[in-house]
Amino acid sequence: MIKVNNFDEQQQLGVVGRDPRxxxxxxxPAREATTKVHNISVNVGRTGVVxxxxxxxxxxxxxxxxxxxxxxxxxxxxxxxxxVGDYVTVKRAxxxxxxxxxxxxxxxxxxxxxxQFPTHCPACGTxxxxxxxxxxxxxxxxxxxxxxxxxxxxxxVSRSAMDIIxxxxxxAELFVNTGLVKDVADLYYLRAEDFAGMEGFGRRRIENLxxxxxxxxxxxxxxxxxxxxxxxxxxVAAQVLADHFGSLDDLMxxxxxxxxxxxxIGPVAAAxxxxxxxxxxxxxxxxxxxxxxxxxxxxxxxxxxxxxxLFGQTFVLTGTxxxxxxxxxxxxxxxxxxxxxxxxxxxxxxxxxxxxxxNKLAKAQSLGIPTLDEAGLQQxxxxxxxxxxxxxxxxxxxQPAQDQSDSPKSNEPAxxxxxxxxxxxxxxxxxxxxxxx
Ligand SMILES: [Zn+2]
Numbered sequence: 001m002i003k004v005n006n007f008d009e010q011q012q013l014g015v016v017g018r019d020p021r022x023x024x025x026x027x028x029p030a031r032e033a034t035t036k037v038h039n040i041s042v043n044v045g046r047t048g049v050v051x052x053x054x055x056x057x058x059x060x061x062x063x064x065x066x067x068x069x070x071x072x073x074x075x076x077x078x079x080x081x082x083x084v085g086d087y088v089t090v091k092r093a094x095x096x097x098x099x100x101x102x103x104x105x106x107x108x109x110x111x112x113x114x115x116q117f118p119t120h121c122p123a124c125g126t127x128x129x130x131x132x133x134x135x136x137x138x139x140x141x142x143x144x145x146x147x148x149x150x151x152x153x154x155x156x157v158s159r160s161a162m163d164i165i166x167x168x169x170x171x172a173e174l175f176v177n178t179g180l181v182k183d184v185a186d187l188y189y190l191r192a193e194d195f196a197g198m199e200g201f202g203r204r205r206i207e208n209l210x211x212x213x214x215x216x217x218x219x220x221x222x223x224x225x226x227x228x229x230x231x232x233x234x235x236v237a238a239q240v241l242a243d244h245f246g247s248l249d250d251l252m253x254x255x256x257x258x259x260x261x262x263x264x265i266g267p268v269a270a271a272x273x274x275x276x277x278x279x280x281x282x283x284x285x286x287x288x289x290x291x292x293x294x295x296x297x298x299x300x301x302x303x304x305x306x307x308x309x310l311f312g313q314t315f316v317l318t319g320t321x322x323x324x325x326x327x328x329x330x331x332x333x334x335x336x337x338x339x340x341x342x343x344x345x346x347x348x349x350x351x352x353x354x355x356x357x358x359n360k361l362a363k364a365q366s367l368g369i370p371t372l373d374e375a376g377l378q379q380x381x382x383x384x385x386x387x388x389x390x391x392x393x394x395x396x397x398x399q400p401a402q403d404q405s406d407s408p409k410s411n412e413p414a415x416x417x418x419x420x421x422x423x424x425x426x427x428x429x430x431x432x433x434x435x436x437x
Pocket of ligand 1: 124125139141147
């Protein structure tokens with residue numbers, strides 16, 4: 001997205017039809033290459049979604065060597081009949097993960113193997129379930145499946161969550177595989193003697209690690225909420241929730257109606273939150289965190305005006321996007337504080353348009369609502385991402401959340417005129433989960 005930052009200049013430039021004259025989506029040229037599929041493997045994500053991945057003969061696309069490409073989901077592979085051993089077209093657009101477009105059937109030799117999507121989780125053996133209304137298959141062994149647990153630990157200790165230095169993917173795997181960590185709260189029960197005999201864990205390293213873990217008990221509530229890994233709840237939504245409820249207990253007991261009434265929390269995120277805290281396992285984790293002395297409250301709710309992320313912006317999705325399912329796009333938007341609604345109105349900030357867009361596109365055009373394609377949406381999310389130290393101006397306590405829906409500025413992602421954030425390409429948890437799944 002290339003934009004004019006100055007609000008006055010934006011107003012002078014105005015909007016033509018559906019496009020503001022002061023903003024254009026800069027599209028990276030999509031590039032394609034042909035290569036061979038050596039194998040198809042699957043990854044189990046943090047929420048159990050099993051995603052297939054093509055292991056490729058390394059190929060250079062636009063200056064980058066590509067070894068792996070997304071196959072999206074089981075239906076995608078079946079519909080296109082992508083086989084192990086096939087020569088395939090691989091596409092890479094911008095910094096979106098490369099994906100397999102389809103096989104080049106003319107190059108088949110007869111040795112290609114049709115792919116059978118696994119029926120059971122490769123990590124724990126549990127029969128996979130279809131996510132209702134989605135193409136994705138999921139391991140339903142939440143919280144216990146070791147593959148999910150490793151991802152959850154990684155997420156919990158990540159910089160945007162509890163920020164525990166000294167634990168990465170390798171350590172997360174080690175702790176889970178040795179049975180030291182059976183849920184994220186177990187990190188707070190690690191003792192020096194647990195590491196006895198583990199390679200690479202000297203006295204000094206153990207001491208530093210345990211100190212980092214202890215120190216993380218004081219992280220602000222919103223960081224803990226991020227760390228729990230609730231679907232659709234990224235940094236922006238977590239901050240909204242921490243400020244609104246002031247304690248994890250109040251958040252845990254919130255009803256869908258309580259949550260949906262909060263500006264910045266959409267219905268999908270609300271359902272995800274209620275779902276999460278209904279699970280006995282998750283409530284047990286919270287009890288363990290509490291017993292370990294982890295901070296579960298927000299001492300001084302900031303009641304900040306949430307101007308970061310996609311806060312206060314409303315999106316409508318129409319048509320089929322090239323990479324993201326409708327659910328993933330919703331997840332990306334809501335994890336960053338935006339809302340997704342079903343119909344285009346004057347208050348809609350953006351309409352995200354895919355192939356075979358319907359009436360909603362026409363409606364957006366007639367109302368002069370700006371439209372985005374998938375790449376434009378991803379750019380917008382990145383450019384609106386709050387920096388870790390983004391200043392949140394304190395507002396009077398009772399000031400209602402900002403509603404800019406009718407002002408031309410509503411289409412300007414907050415913070416994008418802050419050069420400190422403009423180049424900030426850190427991945428939010430929301431994005432991570434979408435990449436993961
Ligand atoms: Zn599993």
